[in-house]
Amino acid sequence: MNQPAPLPLVTALLDAPLPPSGIGWLDAMRHENREAFVAGGLPDTRVEAWKYTALRALSQRRFVSGDADAQTRTVDASTLVLPGVEGPRLVFVNGAFRADLSAIDTLPPGLTLQPLSHALKGDAEPLRFALSRSASMGHARGASDAFTHINAASAADGVVLRVAAHQKIGAPVQLVFVGAAADASVAWHVRHIIELAEGAELSLVEQHIGSGESSHLATLVSDIELREGALLHHLLLQNASSTDTLIRQSRLRLHTKACATLHVLELGGALVRHDLQAELIGDGAQLDTRGVFMPHGRQHIDTQLAIRHQALNTRSSSNWRGVASDRARGVFRGAMVVAPGADGSDASLSNKNLLLSPNAEIDTKPELEIYADEVKAAHGATVGQLDERALFYLRSRGIPLHEARALLTTAFCRAVLDDLPNDALREHLAELLIAQLPQH
Amino acid sequence: MSMLKIENLHARVEGKEILKGLSLTVNAGEVHAIMGPNGAGKSTLGNVLSGREGYEVTAGSVIYNGIDLLALDPEARAAAGVFLAFQYPVEIPGVNNTYFLRAAFNAQRKVRGEKELDSMQFLKLVREKLKVMQISDELLHRAVNEGFSGGEKKRNEIFQMAVLEPQLAILDETDSGLDIDALKQVAQGVNTLRSPERAFLMITHYQRLLDYVVPDFVHVLADGRIVESGDKSLALKLEAQGYAGVAERHPAGASV
Numbered sequence: 001m002n003q004p005a006p007l008p009l010v011t012a013l014l015d016a017p018l019p020p021s022g023i024g025w026l027d028a029m030r031h032e033n034r035e036a037f038v039a040g041g042l043p044d045t046r047v048e049a050w051k052y053t054a055l056r057a058l059s060q061r062r063f064v065s066g067d068a069d070a071q072t073r074t075v076d077a078s079t080l081v082l083p084g085v086e087g088p089r090l091v092f093v094n095g096a097f098r099a100d101l102s103a104i105d106t107l108p109p110g111l112t113l114q115p116l117s118h119a120l121k122g123d124a125e126p127l128r129f130a131l132s133r134s135a136s137m138g139h140a141r142g143a144s145d146a147f148t149h150i151n152a153a154s155a156a157d158g159v160v161l162r163v164a165a166h167q168k169i170g171a172p173v174q175l176v177f178v179g180a181a182a183d184a185s186v187a188w189h190v191r192h193i194i195e196l197a198e199g200a201e202l203s204l205v206e207q208h209i210g211s212g213e214s215s216h217l218a219t220l221v222s223d224i225e226l227r228e229g230a231l232l233h234h235l236l237l238q239n240a241s242s243t244d245t246l247i248r249q250s251r252l253r254l255h256t257k258a259c260a261t262l263h264v265l266e267l268g269g270a271l272v273r274h275d276l277q278a279e280l281i282g283d284g285a286q287l288d289t290r291g292v293f294m295p296h297g298r299q300h301i302d303t304q305l306a307i308r309h310q311a312l313n314t315r316s317s318s319n320w321r322g323v324a325s326d327r328a329r330g331v332f333r334g335a336m337v338v339a340p341g342a343d344g345s346d347a348s349l350s351n352k353n354l355l356l357s358p359n360a361e362i363d364t365k366p367e368l369e370i371y372a373d374e375v376k377a378a379h380g381a382t383v384g385q386l387d388e389r390a391l392f393y394l395r396s397r398g399i400p401l402h403e404a405r406a407l408l409t410t411a412f413c414r415a416v417l418d419d420l421p422n423d424a425l426r427e428h429l430a431e432l433l434i435a436q437l438p439q440h
Numbered sequence: 441m442s443m444l445k446i447e448n449l450h451a452r453v454e455g456k457e458i459l460k461g462l463s464l465t466v467n468a469g470e471v472h473a474i475m476g477p478n479g480a481g482k483s484t485l486g487n488v489l490s491g492r493e494g495y496e497v498t499a500g501s502v503i504y505n506g507i508d509l510l511a512l513d514p515e516a517r518a519a520a521g522v523f524l525a526f527q528y529p530v531e532i533p534g535v536n537n538t539y540f541l542r543a544a545f546n547a548q549r550k551v552r553g554e555k556e557l558d559s560m561q562f563l564k565l566v567r568e569k570l571k572v573m574q575i576s577d578e579l580l581h582r583a584v585n586e587g588f589s590g591g592e593k594k595r596n597e598i599f600q601m602a603v604l605e606p607q608l609a610i611l612d613e614t615d616s617g618l619d620i621d622a623l624k625q626v627a628q629g630v631n632t633l634r635s636p637e638r639a640f641l642m643i644t645h646y647q648r649l650l651d652y653v654v655p656d657f658v659h660v661l662a663d664g665r666i667v668e669s670g671d672k673s674l675a676l677k678l679e680a681q682g683y684a685g686v687a688e689r690h691p692a693g694a695s696v
Contacts, residue, residue, distance in 0.1 A: 118485075388493070393530040396490050396553070397544035397600065398518035407543065411534025411583075 007042065007059040014038060016065030018310030019156035029132055030153045037149035040186050042181060052363045053273060053302045058245060063187035063217050065154065070096035073180040077101065080176050082237075084424030085205050086410065087171030090111055090159055093178045094216065095188025096155050101176075110200070113195075116158040116191060127160065130193045130223055133142055140440040147247045147273075153217040155191035163200035163230075172203040172422070177220070179244045182210030192222035196230035196258075196386025200393025203233045205425075210268060220248040226258035228282065233261045235425070240268035240430065242297060248274045248350050256311070263420055264291035264303075272301040280307070280314035280342075287316040294436050295360075296326035302331035307419040309338040309345040309372070315377050316346070319416045322353035323358035324408055325438045335367040336379065342372040349379040354386065354412055355404070406437050441506060443468050443639050447586065448454075449500035450664075451488050454663070458484040460499070460664030469636040473650055473675060474643045476661035477683040481641045482674060483527060485661070486612040489641075491517050503607065517550035518544070525597040527613040528530035532584035537596070538566065539601055540584050552582030569602045571628050591622035596628040610641045611634070615649035627652030647679040662686050 002182040006014075018030045033050045042059050043050040070093050080091060080101065090113065091101035098114035104113055119127060130151075159175055169344070177190065187422075196202055226232055241247055254260060266272060272295075278287050287307065295301040307316045322330040336347045366379040386408050394404035413433050418428040442465040458481045466472055476482050477504040488495045489502065491514035502509040509517060532540070546556040557565065570577050575595055585593050594614055601609055611630070615623055629654050630640065642655065650658070650672060660668040660676045662683070667690040668674065678686070 109605065192503050271606035292644075311459070389530045390532050392492055392514060393526065393532065394540070394544070395514040396492075396518055396524050396526075397540075397604065398515050399540075400547060401513070401545050403543065407535055407540070408532070411532065415534050 008062045009059045010038065010041065012062045013150060013154070015120040016154070018153060019121060021124075021303060023120065023240065025128060026124065026131065028118070032146045033149040033152035033355045033421070037153060040145055040149065042146050048385035049333070051302060052329075053300065056362055057063075057380070058217070058271060061185065061217075063404075064184040065322070066156070067094035067180075067182050067186045067188065067231045069097065069182065070094045071098065073182070075101060075178050075180060078229060078438070079209055079211070082174065082205060082207065082425060083428045084422045085172050085174050087173055088347040089174040089176065090115060091152065091176045091178065092157065092190060093180050093211075094182065094186050094214075095157055095190050095218065102366070103155040108167075108169055108171070109172070110164040112162040112164075112167050114160050116160050116193070116276065117156060126440065127193060131191070133223070144351055147219050149223065149248075151189045151221045152193060154187070154226075155189035155219070155221070158191035159194065161192070161194045161204075163196045163202050164196040165227075166199040168201040169203070175204065175206045177206075177218070178210045178214050179208070179210045179218065179241050180242075181214045182216075185215045185217070187217040188219075189219045192220070195220060195225040196227060196232055198227045199229045200227070201231040204236065205235045208238045208240045208246065208268065210239070210244060211244055212241070213272070214241050215243040217243075219246045220246065222250050224250065224252045224260075226252070226254045226260055228258065228424060230255070230258045232259070233421070234263070235281075235420070236262070236264045238264070238266045238272065238430070239266055240272075240388060242268055242270060242299065244269050246273070248272075250276045252276070252279045252287070254282060254285035254287060257284040258282060259286045262289045263417065264289070264293075265417075265432065266291070266293040266301050267304070267432060269301065270299060272299070273304070274302070275306070276305045279310060279315070279410040280316065281310045283312040283314070285314045285322040289316075289318040289320070290419070291320040292323070292413045292433070293320070293330050293332070294323045294433065295330050296325045296436060296438065298327050300329045300331075303333070305332075305334040305349075307347065309336070309342040311342055313341060314346075316348070318321070318349040318352045321413050321416050322362050323413060324350065324353070324362050325355060327357070327359045329360070329378060330362040332362070332364040332381070333367070334365070334379065336369070338370045338372045338375050338377065340371040342375075344370060344374050346376040348377065351381040352382040353381070353413070355383060356386070356409065357406075357428070368387055374416045406434060409437055410434055442466065443505060444634060445503045447523065449488070449502065449584060450498045451484060452496045452498055453494060455500070458664055462661070462665050463668055464659065466639045466641060468607070468639055470652065470657065471634065471640040471642065471655045473655040473658045474641060474661050474677075475645070475647070475658060475675060475678060477686075478645070480661045481664045482645075482661055483612055486524055486527075486610045486641075486643055489610055492512060515547065516551070518606075519548045521607035522560050523601050523604060523609045525594075525609065525611045527603060527616060529585045529588075529593040529597055531586045531588070533586050534586050535638075537582055538563070538580045540602060541566070548666060557585070563654050569599065572632055572663060573599050574625065575599050575603050590617040591619065593626075594618060594622065594626055598626055601627065602633060607637065608639050608641070610643070611647060612643045614642070615644055615646060623649065624652060647675045648685060650675045660686050678685050
């Protein structure tokens with residue numbers, strides 16, 4: 001029987017040495033995940049979760065594993081600065097921690113913040129549970145297994161962040177991931193473990209930027225655990241190089257009365273996939289997600305949101321907006337499950353989309369499954385174009401057509417960013433939105 | 441030279457001819473009322489003059505201050521001083537009323553080669569206009585027309601007109617849906633803006649607005665043409681006799 005030729009992407013990943021850790025359980029775990037990746041391969045579009053995102057072109061590409069020159073790549077320091085964000089900062093270039101660009105010398109009391117590579121050099125045992133768990137989660141929906149395995153096998157760095165009980169960290173913590181141009185296309189992988197203990201509070205700003213035209217493949221997996229009464233505000237600003245591939249998985253677990261607010265702005269990348277899985281496992285847990293994805297050119301941006309209500313009186317609200325122009329494609333899937341016993345849950349999801357070009361496409365699919373009683377739930381999705389009546393109204397007052405389009409599009413997106421508490425940052429995001437608009 | 445000269449204007453909407461040879465001349469300082477039954481083409485006239493898409497001019501001309509108005513984009517018409525107060529002002533969620541108005545104001549000034557105003561200067565101008573128009577400044581902080589009552593929307597139109605100071609203001613059924621207090625307020629706003637340099641085209645179904653904004657000329661639009669013109673007494677006659685009388689005097693197809 002003929003065996004199909006192995007895919008270049010798979011071959012390249014197989015040929016690359018796994019990062020040596022010298023830690024028995026970790027090395028074993030990495031090997032297991034590589035085996036699992038080889039056995040499972042890449043999902044194709046027959047897999048429901050990958051229906052609208054084909055990996056065929058990606059699977060034919062070859063990537064160098066890791067960037068040997070990551071420590072010496074030049075990064076313009078001004079690109080790391082965000083208005084309204086001045087606090088501890090961790091910077092990674094092509095997946096490797098860069099001490100020279102980071103600021104973690106003085107940390108506020110109660111905050112532990114270090115690169116995974118450093119944490120593993122010390123006592124790795126506390127990380128064992130979180131790192132070992134990675135391969136087994138996400139199986140429920142069969143989503144992203146391949147990339148979970150790649151990441152678990154290959155990630156040698158990432159962020160380890162802990163906030164001690166009842167510590168309120170004032171200044172936002174900034175995490176920056178730079179994709180820097182290199183001679184070859186690099187595959188880099190980062191793994192984050194974030195935990196807020198009981199009653200802890202943290203504001204987190206995660207930023208992805210490009211330095212030069214890189215065409216890397218990045219996998220990013222984060223586990224975020226919010227203990228009882230913890231409060232997290234997380235902003236994810238993805239403005240990577242328009243030729244990069246980013247595959248991200250965020251897994252969020254909210255214990256009793258924990259609250260998380262997530263704002264996402266997806267602007268960059270050639271092929272971008274974000275699986276966001278949240279589990280509300282404690283009574284009264286609350287999650288708000290707000291996001292804008294704005295593919296243009298030939299970008300493909302896919303967001304897969306899965307929220308599980310598993311406890312009493314939990315609440316989630318999700319409000320996402322997509323804007324696609326040129327020949328770009330946006331994909332949004334929002335699945336909410338109210339599990340048996342999660343009585344009194346309140347789940348709402350809205351995804352509105354705007355097509356600015358006849359060749360752009362957005363596929364959206366809200367899903368709702370309810371297995372509990374006294375549940376409040378609402379979901380809706382729309383795909384449309386700019387309101388011609390509104391455009392004419394603006395033009396009739398003297399506002400030129402391109403400006404009128406920009407004004408309406410920005411307003412459409414801003415609706416989901418307006419509750420961002422940081423004024424300076426919010427204005428900055430609005431400027432990024434405007435910069436992303438078609439210039440004609 | 442007259443400010444606006446419409447000659448033998450024919451226009452179609454979705455393939456259906458609505459304007460069938462409309463002619464009208466308006467000079468600076470004049471207030472013209474266009475009255476007529478539903479379906480006569482009143483709103484089509486306002487939309488054609490302001491450049492709305494979907495209206496196809498098949499014959500005739502519109503000369504505004506010596507230029508071919510129909511050749512201009514809507515935004516260029518606005519910059520040239522043409523303003524349409526909408527019958528149904530559009531709600532624009534997420535766009536702040538003041539921000540919108542300043543964008544419009546500055547866009548027009550830019551085209552005319554005038555200096556743009558910064559937000560402080562503009563706010564000062566807006567406050568002066570608010571006082572004159574007797575409008576609450578709460579309107580400024582809201583999104584354009586979003587959640588406005590019918591009366592607030594119409595007042596906002598007049599307020600925009602006061603800020604943008606057009607030469608030719610077209611009021612498309614601005615009186616419709618207003619209670620008597622709101623009507624008086626809108627009329628007072630219009631009267632404040634009357635000047636020798638400015639002309640008004642008031643499109644209306646009813647005579648009652650004309651009690652408060654007294655027109656120099658009244659025209660009857662029926663079946664796509666102006667079939668009768670006169671002074672304000674014509675409006676009173678229409679009020680008394682209704683549009684049925686007009687149809688009898690000017691059967692469809694008859695020339696003026």
